[in-house]
Amino acid sequence: MKTASPIGHLDSDCFYVSAERVRFPCLRGIPVGVLGNQGACVIAKSYELKAAGVKTGVPIWEARKICPEAVFVKRDFRWYEVLSRKMLDVLADVSPLVEYYSIDEMFFDASELPRVFGGSMREAALQLQQRMLQEVGVPVSIGIGESKTMAKLGSDTSKPFGVHALHELTDKQRFDYLRSIPVGELCGVGKRSQVKLEQHRIFNCLDFIRADRKFIQKLLTIKGEALWYELQGESINKIATSRPPHKAISRGGSLGGKTAIAKQQHAWVVRNVERLIEAMDFHGVFARKFSLSLERPNDYGWGGHVVLSEPTNSFKLLCAVFREMLDRSDSRDKAISHMHLIAEKLSYRSEIQRTLFETTYSTHDGRPITESSIDQLATLKQQINQKVGRFAIRSGETLHLPEIYADETNDYDICDVQGKMCF
Amino acid sequence: MCQGIALSQCEIPESLIERYELSERIIRRGEGDIEFRFLLAERLPVLPLWHEGQFLILSWGNRDRHNKLPVSAWCSQESLEAGAWHHLRPREVFIPASFAWDRGVWYQVREGLKGVVVTDCERKQHVYVLTQPATHYYEVMTRNNREPVMVGETI
CATH class of the missing domain: 3.30.70.270 (Reverse transcriptase/Diguanylate cyclase domain)
Structure with a gap:
């Protein structure tokens, strides 16, 4: 039938390169590579660069040897x-x-x-x-x-x-x-x-x-x-005009090189919690299960999870949850190269029956963190960021990542382009 | 640090191409526009610049140990701010560039680089590229811990 x-x-034909060529015509007709992963590898290439033998994912130090005339451009997902x-x-x-x-x-x-x-x-x-x-x-x-x-x-x-x-x-x-x-x-x-x-x-x-x-x-x-x-010729997969609800939402990725510094590791947790909550807010969901996955270059890495009694999107609560998992991972003095935060058991906010009791989580030192005491500040931060711009206000705990935050393109990643069916 | 720049044809007024004999510097990268290339490795390296509305081509840095100018191609922003160049009366200039080259990597430059011009004891002007500590991204990209100061952007 x-x-x-x-x-x-x-x-689109070589989309990232084509997008750069729209605003920078001097890139037309020449071999161009768009760099991701903090400038380390080619994430997109022009047909000219492809013809020279450079493949996607190749480190820049190899790409420049294969094609010395190539011009490299920093990725800009906002554009x-x-x-x-x-x-x-x-x-x-x-x-x-x-x-x-x-x-x-x-x-x-x-x-x-x-x-x-x-x-x-x-x-x-x-x-x-x-x-x-x-x-x-x-x-x-x-x-x-x-x-x-x-x-x-x-x-x-x-x-x-x-x-x-x-x-x-x-x-x-x-x-x-x-x-x-x-x-x-x-x-x-x-x-x-x-x-x-x-x-x-x-x-x-x-x-x-x-x-x-x-x-x-x-x-x-x-x-x-x-x-x-x-x-x-039989259409089974129909055109989907809206994305089906997520089963899980994840944020994280490379730490821009490995780090064994505890303050930086914690700062990355906080940065990724902010990103995770922003994504949860976009989809209008709370989550109850939270997982942390760490990649450590010198061993097998670490993974752990926590299931809360009530669904939440509380910044302070989630910071405590993830920081405790990080401490539990025994990553002190161990270099971490990648970190992923995953929210599961999602519920739409409108469908949540709020409990009469506060959602409480005990940190590793026994200190209780409750949700209701902190939400005013988080709400204010969210409102300002929605008005002024993404991450205009962020937690002071991320100040240990000055290089990352000095570079505004790091605020926006491919997964932040919302509404797509796939990554 | 920056060891070369390339400038698209459209960035240079036609009349100046002849005056400065720039046609010798023409390169065509693939099927792209004509560009003019200025490399530090040349025998007599020069850089194009705009200063007070004038397009000039000046010697890039200094290799002569006897003319009392720093023997370098670059001027660190920290040393400039600390006053180490004060006695030379440096003037800030704009070095137009479409692409810059560092340790074998060509990268895109949106507007151009900042530089300083100083005059030697024979009244010859020299231009130095202004530099600053490299961002993490730049350092990963070029493996260089210093980057040129760019106009309107940081890579």
């Missing part, structure tokens, strides 16, 4: 979000349904494109591509198909700056096309799944759809089965 509404997938939202606006203008899949990828209902732009679907998609370039300045590739999987395949295989309307192909063209794509290229088929499939002589997408559906389900679970249907 084929669906009536064709689905489009719009994918990338501005352009990403502009792209969403353009799409929303021509499509009744748009899914914000990631910062540089969107699915959309393409049924209206020919009516909006005129001509065939392919011609209309080409005009949409031009409009995106004129209004946002970012080159995009567009795929159109009967399902999200087909649409994404279309955009992936038309890069850079191409358009592929797969639903307009004849059966023969479609089979030839699917035969030309290795099964490992499919979104949802990782390395291990690819090996499994190849062991059963399923090498390309045509082999995949010709395989028995139940066999695929047995091999790759129902996700593989959904992929099988989608490649047949």
Whole structure:
């Protein structure tokens, strides 16, 4: 059964680099690498840098050897979000349904494109591509198909700056096309799944759809089965205009190099608690279970969790909870390189029946921390930050991270671009 | 510290390209715009700068031990603020740059760098790039613990 509404997938070509080129035209036509991880590695690259042999994730000291003429740029997620939202606006203008899949990828209902732009679907998609370039300045590739999987395949295989309307192909063209794509290229088929499939002589997408559906389900679970249907042209995964509720919210990451200094470790906990609470506030949730995960370069790392009696988003309470976990981890004098704070057992604030009793947590030295005594200050901080800007006011305990806070781009990370379906 | 800069063609008035014989410095990086490159490693290193509305090209730092100027290409902001350059009457200037180069890494510069100009005993002007302690990011990127003072940004 084929669906009536064709689905489009719009994918920006080397988005971070393209976004930098919008505001800095001198970067056009040259090999450009966008640096993340405190300047240590290439997180995005231009096609020129790719052609020189630099891969994403390569440390800068290797990238500069591979391509001495490359120019490196500091990442700026605030700016990338501005352009990403502009792209969403353009799409929303021509499509009744748009899914914000990631910062540089969107699915959309393409049924209206020919009516909006005129001509065939392919011609209309080409005009949409031009409009995106004129209004946002970012080159995009567009795929159109009967399902999200087909649409994404279309955009992936038309890069850079191409358009592929797969639903307009004849059966023969479609089979030839699917035969030309290795099964490992499919979104949802990782390395291990690819090996499994190849062991059963399923090498390309045509082999995949010709395989028995139940066999695929047995091999790759129902996700593989959904992929099988989608490649047949049957839309299983619908366009999602809003993100399903989170099961967990996490904040953290690299500490910008390892640190064994207790004050800095505590400061990182506080910084990440502030970020975690901000994310919880955005989603309007409280949490009851909190986990801390630490990566220590010289041993196996550490993980622990605490379950509270009541859901909370209290800054003071969570600081106490996470700091106690840090102390429990026995990381004193041990270098930590990465830290992740995870909030689970989430409840919407509006659905919480507040207890008559205060939520209390006893710190390692037996001192009780109660929620109600501190919320006024946290609320005031939140209100000021909402008005003035993110982290304009933050806890004084983060002052042990002056280098991090002197650099305003550290205030904004890819996970802070809210509303996306995936990371 | 900065050991070279590159300037996009659009940053330099056409008439000055001929006057300063800048066409010798033209480089094209990939398919990008023409750029003019100024490296400290040159035999007679120079830097472009804007000072009091004038575009000038001056010697970059000093290698001569006899002209009483610091033998360096850079002027640390701390030493400038401490008054160590006071007797040379330094004047702050703007060094336009599209990209800067440090320990083999080219990085983007949004506007340009700050520098100081001083005059030697033969009345020849020299420009020094102003530097400051590197941020953590800059140090990771270039493995250098000092970075140039940039106009309107810190990397």
